[in-house]
Amino acid sequence: MSTAPHLHDASTRQDLLDWGPQPDAISGASHSTGRLVHKGPDNRPEVGIWVCTPGCWRxxxxxxxxxxxxxxxATYRHDGGEVIEITPGTVVCFPAGWTGTCEVxxxxxxxxxxxxREPAP
Structure with missing residues (x-):
């Protein structure tokens, strides 16, 4: 146990775990792998690495x-019409309750x- 959970080489690390197919597929067969850095009580907060193959889902x-x-x-499309194009170096802060599609x-x-934090009512 570390006083500050961490992983070295997070951008290239290869010892990822199989997290399975991406649910709610629209097209393709996206598959996820990843590695947790930290999960708090009741799995909140959660910090990690996520890798996903091409496909599209809700x-x-x-x-x-x-x-x-x-x-x-990738392209994230909000249900309200906003489009967020993802390339290496992109940083996004998705608010709780954000809905749309992701196309990798x-x-x-x-x-x-x-x-x-839960979504606002």
């Missing part, structure tokens, strides 16, 4: 989520921080 962000994309290319064009890799 998503709802359950809690505020900060993402730093270090590889790949080239395998994505990001480091993320999923807070403990």
């Amino acid at each position: 998503l709802t962000i359950p809690r505020d989520e900060f993402c730093h994309f270090v590889a790949g290319r 064009h080239e395998t994505l890799r990001n480091t993320y921080y999923l807070t403990d």
Whole structure:
């Protein structure tokens, strides 16, 4: 146990765990792998590495989520019409309750921080 959970080589680390197919697929067969850095009580907050292969699916962000994309290319489309193009170096802070689609064009890799804050009613 570390006083400050950490992983070295987060942008290139290869010893990732199989997290399975991406749920709510629209097209393709996206598959996720990843590695947890930290999970708090009741899995809140959660910090880790996420890698996902090409495909498209619906998503709802359950809690505020900060993402730093270090590889790949994708398009996030909010249900309200906003489009966020992801390339290496993109940083996004998705608010709790964000809904839309994610279309991965080239395998994505990001480091993320999923807070403990629930969406506003």
